[in-house]
Structures are given as structure tokens and as C-alpha cells.
Amino acid sequence: MAFQRGLGVAVIGTGKMGADHVRRLHDVISGARVTAVVDIEADRAKSLADAIDGCTAYTESAAAIAADDVDAVLIASPGPAHEAALIEALGRDLPVLCEKPMTPDTGSALRVIEAEQRLGHRRVSVGFMRRFDAEYVKLKRLLDSGELGAALMLHQRHRNLTMPPGFTDAMLISSSVAHEVDATRWLLGQEIAAVTVHKPAASSHAPAGMNDPQFVLFETSAGALVDVEIFGHCGYGYQVQAEAVCERGTVRIGDEPGPRVSADGRWGGRVPPDYIERFEDAYDREVQAWVDATRRGEVTGASAWDGYAAAAVCEAGVASQREGGRIEVALVERPAFYP
Numbered sequence: 116m117a118f119q120r121g122l123g124v125a126v127i128g129t130g131k132m133g134a135d136h137v138r139r140l141h142d143v144i145s146g147a148r149v150t151a152v153v154d155i156e157a158d159r160a161k162s163l164a165d166a167i168d169g170c171t172a173y174t175e176s177a178a179a180i181a182a183d184d185v186d187a188v189l190i191a192s193p194g195p196a197h198e199a200a201l202i203e204a205l206g207r208d209l210p211v212l213c214e215k216p217m218t219p220d221t222g223s224a225l226r227v228i229e230a231e232q233r234l235g236h237r238r239v240s241v242g243f244m245r246r247f248d249a250e251y252v253k254l255k256r257l258l259d260s261g262e263l264g265a266a267l268m269l270h271q272r273h274r275n276l277t278m279p280p281g282f283t284d285a286m287l288i289s290s291s292v293a294h295e296v297d298a299t300r301w302l303l304g305q306e307i308a309a310v311t312v313h314k315p316a317a318s319s320h321a322p323a324g325m326n327d328p329q330f331v332l333f334e335t336s337a338g339a340l341v342d343v344e345i346f347g348h349c350g351y352g353y354q355v356q357a358e359a360v361c362e363r364g365t366v367r368i369g370d371e372p373g374p375r376v377s378a379d380g381r382w383g384g385r386v387p388p389d390y391i392e393r394f395e396d397a398y399d400r401e402v403q404a405w406v407d408a409t410r411r412g413e414v415t416g417a418s419a420w421d422g423y424a425a426a427a428v429c430e431a432g433v434a435s436q437r438e439g440g441r442i443e444v445a446l447v448e449r450p451a452f453y454p
């Protein structure tokens with residue numbers, strides 16, 4: 116049987132997400148083992164590798180990708196480093212789960228989809244984990260069932276407690292709203308045709324010079340309107356919510372407070388501090404689905420085309436931030452390779 120000792124995975128980038136994926140692959144996921152960890156910070160990779168039997172630390176992705184005990188690659192380095200690792204992995208015909216954004220711009224995204232098409236089969240999955248979140252999956256099933264009629268509008272809220280130092284206005288779109296771009300395309304089964312970004316007065320808690328929050332409007336190819344509130348420094352927790360407005364009803368997700376406690380004259384639930392807690396189950400399901408599919412010789416989740424389309428919409432969003440007004444999204448013709 117192939118992968119008898121478990122799928123050997125190289126994790127590239129061992130910061131916040133990469134270290135969490137190493138823990139997940141080692142402790143939670145079945146059918147895989149971490150055989151390589153890569154980080155340009157040698158100590159970070161070494162301390163993870165030292166704790167796992169049969170795991171080697173590297174400082175360069177090419178060396179790990181060339182190793183005999185590496186069957187698949189999980190990329191969790193910063194976005195600008197993704198293209199090189201993706202091209203190296205595709206060069207060895209290895210399956211890849213690449214954290215979002217697949218690449219930070221359309222030029223590099225096109226180079227990735229061209230490299231994958233040259234291989235002749237799909238190898239790339241992009242880590243848009245909301246596709247594996249239980250509530251999002253239920254919303255998608257309900258919309259697909261047609262029970263509520265066509266979706267006319269989608270309201271989305273994406274609030275972070277705070278953002279890491281150096282986070283920019285453009286990253287509010289390319290790193291954060293990228294999730295709503297993918298969720299919109301996946302939930303509605305439509306491309307996003309135009310983007311308009313509005314900037315309300317900035318919160319006094321936003322870093323100097325940053326316009327936070329922002330309000331983003333998508334127009335889809337079938338005429339649905341989709342709004343996204345992106346708030347990087349809401350200050351109270353991590354909150355992701357969505358409401359679809361359909362012809363015969365509305366459906367809302369993201370409100371579940373977990374256990375609802377009544378005490379001291381108040382009732383309510385808690386808001387998680389970050390995505391690691393809010394989407395823990397979704398990341399687990401995403402990585403398990405990727406390992407299972409890879410062992411069967413299949414692919415799951417968002418494709419490289421989805422990664423390219425998200426980059427194109429985000430580029431239009433950043434242009435709207437910069438120039439103001441409505442920007443149309445320019446997509447190349449979708450290859451038959453990506454049905």
C-alpha cells in the first residue's frame with residue numbers, strides 16, 4: 116500500500132499557522148507524519164523537528180521538497196514566499212496544501228496555474244478553510260438545495276481583535292477579505308465582477324495612518340450584491356458572521372455563542388480571541404480531508420484557479436482602496452482544466 120508509514124509531509128514556514136499545522140498533523144490527523152519542517156529561522160524549525168521522531172529541520176524549501184521521505188507539502192510561509200515553494204513542489208509532482216493567499220498577485224498566480232496545467236493533473240489545494248467550517252458547510256448546502264430560492268444579497272462581517280505590527284490597509288483586503296472573496300465565490304457559485312471599497316472614519320484604536328474598519332462591496336456575475344465589513348482592530352475578539360438574503364428567506368451563521376451562561380444579572384456567550392480557536396475544527400477537517408484525498412490520489416478544497424480568482428478580486432479591491440470607486444475584476448478565460 117502507498118504511504119504505508121503515513122503520508123510524509125513537509126511543513127514550510129513554522130510561525131503561528133505553520134506550528135499549529137505541525138501540531139495538528141502530529142497529534143490530531145490520521146494517515147500522515149511530519150517528516151520535514153522548514154523555516155528561514157533555523158532555531159524555530161529545529162525546536163519543532165527535535166520534538167518529532169523522524170522529522171528533519173531545513174532552512175530552504177527546495178532541500179525539503181527534494182527529500183525522499185517527503186510525499187506532500189503544506190505551505191505556511193508568508194504569501195510572497197508561496198510561489199517559489201509551489202513551483203518547486205509541482206516540479207517534483209507533489210501534492211500541496213498552500214495557506215491563503217495562494218500567491219499575493221495575479222502574475223504569480225497565473226504562473227502557478229500554468230505550471231499545474233503543464234503537469235496535466237491537479238496537485239494544488241488552497242487553504243480557504245471556511246469551506247470546511249460546519250456552519251459554512253450547512254449554509255452552502257441550504258443555498259444549493261434551492262429551498263430558499265436564489266441568493267440576492269450576502270452580508271459578511273470579519274472582525275479581528277487586533278492585527279500584527281506592520282499590517283497595512285492593502286492587507287485588510289489581500290490577507291483578510293480574501294476569505295470573504297473565496298466564501299462568496301464558493302457559496303454563490305458565481306464570479307465577482309466588480310469591487311468597491313469604502314472607508315468610514317477610522318477607529319481611534321487603529322494604528323496611525325491606517326483606515327480601519329473598511330466596507331467592501333462585491334457585485335457578482337449574476338447580479339447579487341455582497342458586502343463585507345472588515346475590522347482589524349475591533350478590540351473585543353474574533354468574529355466572523357454571514358447572512359444570505361434569498362427570495363424566500365434569510366439564513367445567518369456565526370452567531371453561535373457556545374454555552375450560553377446566565378449569571379450576575381447577564382446572559383451570553385464568549386467571543387473567541389482569534390482564528391486559531393474559532394476555526395480550529397475547520398483547520399482539522401481541511402487538513403484531514405487533504406491527507407485522505409492525497410492518499411487516494413485525489414484533490415480537495417479550493418483549487419489553484421480559486422487562488423488565482425481570489426488574487427484578481429483582491430487586486431481590484433486594493434486598486435479601489437487606492438483610487439476610489441468601482442473597479443472591475445479582470446479574469447483570464449477559465450481553462451477547462453479547472454471545471
Ligand SMILES: NC(=O)c1ccc[n+]([C@@H]2O[C@H](COP(=O)([O-])OP(=O)(O)OC[C@H]3O[C@@H](n4cnc5c(N)ncnc54)[C@H](O)[C@@H]3O)[C@@H](O)[C@H]2O)c1
Nearest residue numbers: 128129130131132133154155156191192194196214215216
Ligand atoms: N487560513 C487562515 O485562517 C490563516 C490564518 C493565519 C495565517 N494564514 C496564512 O498562513 C501563512 C503564514 O502566516 P502566519 O501568520 O503563520 O505567519 P508568521 O509570520 O507567524 O510565520 C511565517 C513563518 O514563515 C517563515 N518564513 C518566512 N519566509 C520563509 C521562506 N521563504 N521559507 C520558509 N519559511 C519562511 C518565518 O520565519 C515565520 O516563521 C500566510 O500565508 C498567512 O496568510 C492563514
Ligand SMILES: O[C@H]1[C@H](O)[C@@H](O)[C@H](O)[C@@H](O)[C@H]1O
Nearest residue numbers: 215273275290291292294390
Ligand atoms: O491572515 C489572517 C487569517 O487569514 C485570518 O483567518 C483572518 O481572519 C485575518 O484577518 C488574516 O489577517
